Amino acid sequence: MAKVEMTVNGKTVSGEVEGRTLLSDFIRGGLQLTGTHVGCDTSQCGACVVHVNGQAVKSCTMFAAEAEGAEVTTIEGIGGNDGSLSTVQQAFQDYHGLQCGFCTPGMVMSATALLKDNPKPTEAEIREYLEGNICRCTGYHNIVKAIMAASGQDVGAIAAE
Amino acid sequence: MYNFDIVRPSSVADAVAALGEEDAQALGGGQTLIPTLKQRLASPAKLVSLAGIAEMKGVCTGDDGVLCIGGGTTHGTVAAEATAYPALAALAGNIGDPAVRNRGTIGGSLANNDPSACYPSAALASGATIVTNTREIAADDFFEGMFTTALNEGEIICEVRFPVPEKANYQKFEQPASRFALVGVFVAKYADGVRVAVTGASNDGVFRWTEAEAALSSNFSSSALDGMSVSSDDMIADMHGSAAYRAHLVGVMTKRAVAAAG
Ligand SMILES: Cc1cc2nc3c(=O)[nH]c(=O)nc-3n(C[C@H](O)[C@H](O)[C@H](O)COP(=O)(O)OP(=O)(O)OC[C@H]3O[C@@H](n4cnc5c(N)ncnc54)[C@H](O)[C@@H]3O)c2cc1C
Ligand code: FES
Ligand code: FES
Numbered sequence: 001m002a003k004v005e006m007t008v009n010g011k012t013v014s015g016e017v018e019g020r021t022l023l024s025d026f027i028r029g030g031l032q033l034t035g036t037h038v039g040c041d042t043s044q045c046g047a048c049v050v051h052v053n054g055q056a057v058k059s060c061t062m063f064a065a066e067a068e069g070a071e072v073t074t075i076e077g078i079g080g081n082d083g084s085l086s087t088v089q090q091a092f093q094d095y096h097g098l099q100c101g102f103c104t105p106g107m108v109m110s111a112t113a114l115l116k117d118n119p120k121p122t123e124a125e126i127r128e129y130l131e132g133n134i135c136r137c138t139g140y141h142n143i144v145k146a147i148m149a150a151s152g153q154d155v156g157a158i159a160a161e
Numbered sequence: 162m163y164n165f166d167i168v169r170p171s172s173v174a175d176a177v178a179a180l181g182e183e184d185a186q187a188l189g190g191g192q193t194l195i196p197t198l199k200q201r202l203a204s205p206a207k208l209v210s211l212a213g214i215a216e217m218k219g220v221c222t223g224d225d226g227v228l229c230i231g232g233g234t235t236h237g238t239v240a241a242e243a244t245a246y247p248a249l250a251a252l253a254g255n256i257g258d259p260a261v262r263n264r265g266t267i268g269g270s271l272a273n274n275d276p277s278a279c280y281p282s283a284a285l286a287s288g289a290t291i292v293t294n295t296r297e298i299a300a301d302d303f304f305e306g307m308f309t310t311a312l313n314e315g316e317i318i319c320e321v322r323f324p325v326p327e328k329a330n331y332q333k334f335e336q337p338a339s340r341f342a343l344v345g346v347f348v349a350k351y352a353d354g355v356r357v358a359v360t361g362a363s364n365d366g367v368f369r370w371t372e373a374e375a376a377l378s379s380n381f382s383s384s385a386l387d388g389m390s391v392s393s394d395d396m397i398a399d400m401h402g403s404a405a406y407r408a409h410l411v412g413v414m415t416k417r418a419v420a421a422a423g
Contacts, residue, residue, distance in 0.1 A: 002166075002167075018164050019164055019165045019166045019167040019207075019208065020162040020163070020164050020165060020198070022195075041199065042196055042199070043192065043195070043196055043261065046258070046260065049260055055237075055263040056259055056260045056263060057260050057263050057264055058260045058261070058264075061191060061192060061195045061196070061261075061264065062191060062195070062264060063167060063188075063191070063195070063208075065167040065169070065210075066167070066169070066188075066191075066210055066212060068169070110259070110260070113259070114259075129258075129259055130258075131257075131258040131259075131340065132257065132258025132259065132260050132261060133258075
């Protein structure tokens with residue numbers, strides 16, 4: 001076991017981890033922040049996406065020890081301190097961008113990372129950016145609409161219903 | 162996963178020293194190694210993370226027009242910064258998905274030499290030089306078959322040097338579930354000839370299609386490849402495609418790459 005310290009959602013946290021402890025396990029088990037979901041544990045589904053030093057990463061495919069000293073943001077840190085939703089979260093609600101909600105934390109984290117780098121993405125760019133985020137329910141169209149709306153763009157232009 | 166220790170050296174020298182210990186293994190972005198560890202297909206006693214080594218990161222162009230990429234540079238950084246070699250930047254920007262690209266590194270990809278990985282074709286088609294902590298290895302001597310390279314135990318890829326071609330293009334026929342190449346072809350045209358490297362197709366891993374190289378060196382147009390095909394004898398056959406299908410795709414993707422290179 002070794003001590004690891006990092007900043008998660010603006011707070012300094014620390015814990016004892018094994019070498020093999022995944023960042024997703026540290027976040028969920030160690031910090032009890034269970035908004036980060038583990039869907040596949042094989043780097044495929046993107047439900048576990050968090051931001052490490054501002055970049056989207058799959059927390060099931062990174063060791064907690066590698067995040068020593070890093071700034072980590074999870075879905076719990078995306079909204080306002082008063083519980084208000086972020087623009088992306090609100091758009092997911094408004095455009096029905098979720099059904100069971102399992103993929104949603106990862107979708108919101110990926111979408112937020114996309115809009116930081118590319119504030120007005122095209123529909124094609126959104127779909128391409130979400131290649132690593134799998135949704136079993138929605139068929140993606142409403143997720144794409146939500147992200148279009150969150151970026152202040154016209155969602156009517158998206159053809160498929 | 163079996164347990165192991167993780168160390169995070171900040172210099173190549175310290176990493177090499179740590180890798181000298183028994184059962185130590187390098188950890189790049191972990192995008193291949195962590196899934197492998199989860200399946201217990203590897204059981205190192207110690208992982209030596211290369212992610213904190215500043216001297217192994219970044220993209221730069223030398224005076225001789227050669228693009229140098231640190232072995233610990235992520236696919237995402239190459240996609241954004243290898244502007245001097247657009248075909249290479251495009252290849253990097255199409256590996257996996259954004260989260261994979263934010264972690265996975267060029268050194269890890271080349272060291273792994275997955276028969277369906279993208280980077281090996283770029284290194285081979287560009288006649289790149291793989292610079293390790295002890296020597297320089299020509300791409301032609303580096304890839305030794307599926308998951309096998311010329312690297313010795315504990316040897317680290319510190320830098321990869323790509324001579325920038327006049328024209329180049331990479332065409333990847335994606336395996337839609339994994340997004341790896343079902344077949345990928347990298348074509349690069351230099352003043353002294355054309356090089357064509359194929360990934361995803363052969364049981365021996367990445368290879369050069371020398372017949373196509375000869376034809377394209379005298380006439381750089383997709384019609385120069387008319388009637389030409391590769392043998393399906395050593396091609397990969399799996400649930401995603403038969404050997405004959407892959408052999409056929411090699412021809413198709415090479416033509417597309419030549420057409421796209423312009
Ligand atoms: C969902 C998904 C999709 C993917 N899609 C693609 C794709 O389309 N195309 C593609 O090419 N790849 C793809 N990959 C693989 C990805 O590119 C990996 O990043 C890459 O193969 C390994 O790089 P890494 O830095 O993560 O290495 P690691 O996983 O850390 O290591 C891999 C191996 O290389 C060794 N190693 C690491 N760095 C070095 C170094 N500098 N010197 C010497 N040895 C080293 C390690 O010891 C290990 O044996 C995908 C991966 C995932 C998870
Ligand atoms: S749980 Fe990490 S990618 Fe699926
Ligand atoms: S809403 Fe159910 S998996 Fe996406």
